[in-house]
Amino acid sequence: MNRAFSRKKDKTWMHTPEALSKHYIPYNAKFLGSTEVEQPKGTEVVRDAVRKLKFARHIKKSEGQKIPKVELQISIYGVKILEPKTKEVQHNCQLHRISFCADDKTDKRIFTFICKDSESNKHLCFVFDSEKCAEEITLTIGQAFDLAYRKFLESGGKDVETRKQIAGMQKRIQDLETENMELKNKVQDLEDRLRTTQVSSSPACGVTVMSPSTDIFDMIPFSPVSHQSPTSARNGTQLLPPIPSRSTEIKRDLFGAEPFDPFNCGSGDFPPDIQSKLDEMQEGFKMGLTLEGTVFCLDPLDSRC
Numbered sequence: 351m352n353r354a355f356s357r358k359k360d361k362t363w364m365h366t367p368e369a370l371s372k373h374y375i376p377y378n379a380k381f382l383g384s385t386e387v388e389q390p391k392g393t394e395v396v397r398d399a400v401r402k403l404k405f406a407r408h409i410k411k412s413e414g415q416k417i418p419k420v421e422l423q424i425s426i427y428g429v430k431i432l433e434p435k436t437k438e439v440q441h442n443c444q445l446h447r448i449s450f451c452a453d454d455k456t457d458k459r460i461f462t463f464i465c466k467d468s469e470s471n472k473h474l475c476f477v478f479d480s481e482k483c484a485e486e487i488t489l490t491i492g493q494a495f496d497l498a499y500r501k502f503l504e505s506g507g508k509d510v511e512t513r514k515q516i517a518g519m520q521k522r523i524q525d526l527e528t529e530n531m532e533l534k535n536k537v538q539d540l541e542d543r544l545r546t547t548q549v550s551s552s553p554a555c556g557v558t559v560m561s562p563s564t565d566i567f568d569m570i571p572f573s574p575v576s577h578q579s580p581t582s583a584r585n586g587t588q589l590l591p592p593i594p595s596r597s598t599e600i601k602r603d604l605f606g607a608e609p610f611d612p613f614n615c616g617s618g619d620f621p622p623d624i625q626s627k628l629d630e631m632q633e634g635f636k637m638g639l640t641l642e643g644t645v646f647c648l649d650p651l652d653s654r655c
Contacts (some may be wrong), residue, residue, distance in 0.1 A: 363493045364486055370494050371501075374425035377487050380417040380479040381431065382407050386440075387464060387475045390449040392639055396462045399475035417479065424490050428500040429463070431476075441476070444468070445498045446634030451491050452642040453484035461488050466634070488641055495639040500634055 365375055382403045389395045407417060420440065423430040429448065431441040443465040453461040461484035462477045480487055 362489075363496075364489050365493060367497055370425050370490075370497055374423040374427075374430075374454075375490050376488075377424070377480065377483060378420040379481070379483075379487070380432065381420040382417065382477040382479060384474045386478045387473050390452065390464055390466065390473050390637065393452065393642060395473055396450065396452050396464065400462055400477050402459065403477045410559075420478075422478075422487065424487070424494050426494050426501060429465075429491060430495075432443055437589055443476070444634075445495045445639075446502075446631045448491065448495065448639055449634075449637055450640050450642075451488050453488040458482040458484050460484055463488075463491060492639060492641045499635045502631060 369375060382400075385399050385402055387395050387399055411417070421434045421437075423431045423432065426445070428445050429443040430439055432439050432442070445464075447466040447468065449464050449466070451461070451463040459479045459482055460477070461480055462471055462475055464473055464475050467474055478484075478487075480646065535620070
């Protein structure tokens with residue numbers, strides 16, 4: 351497996367593993383914004399994004415708008431961007447989706463990272479002004495990524511194939527349940543046709559209508575489906591009772607997932623695609639996170655915001 355994390359040799363981690371595993375590290379910063387980029391990595395990529403967002407902020411500042419403040423919460427579960435007062439989550443960037451993180455060597459306030467959006471799958475570059483804590487925040491994200499990758503290998507990565515097999519078995523169960531439902535519908539359709547044929551037949555045509563069979567006590571056998579007498583066919587044989595309606599009780603398969611029902615489910619009711627999620631995490635961690643210290647301020651436009 352490819353190396354999941356790359357950083358300069360002279361960098362050291364800032365926090366204990368427990369602080370990032372059981373809690374989170376908070377930072378206050380100003381959020382310059384985010385913009386779409388073409389590549390998941392690259393100094394030139396983030397440099398262009400920083401200049402673009404700084405230019406936009408200069409225009410807004412000239413119009414009297416202030417740069418919004420945010421709170422960053424960094425842990426092995428991701429980087430959350432929240433509104434400081436209400437704690438409303440504005441963005442939740444999972445670590446396996448973050449591919450590049452950089453801070454400005456000449457301006458200790460500016461740092462940025464590239465994250466793949468979970469909905470659009472586009473690469474977005476986030477840019478912050480962190481009041482001279484840029485390098486520390488960058489290293490904290492790097493440490494969280496490293497810990498999350500190790501945790502993935504220990505708890506999930508080693509069992510990827512096993513979980514894929516479970517996902518395959520769940521898919522097979524869904525297919526069998528679908529096939530079973532189709533067969534039930536076909537049987538029901540055949541029974542309806544037989545009943546239609548029975549109704550269209552008349553005793554005047556020489557057909558003898560058989561009375562319902564009785565048990566040794568001269569009683570009609572009990573049917574849990576219906577309290578009415580079963581219908582007899584033309585040859586005197588008793589038709590099968592109607593198929594009971596599906597129970598409203600939600601049952602689960604041996605993996606704890608709800609059975610797939612193509613006739614009674616919405617788009618959000620499908621069971622989660624475990625294999626796809628694991629593949630996504632594995633791909634993200636294998637791509638790795640690159641930390642760099644670079645120079646963003648290349649012209650007077652990039653002076654203090």
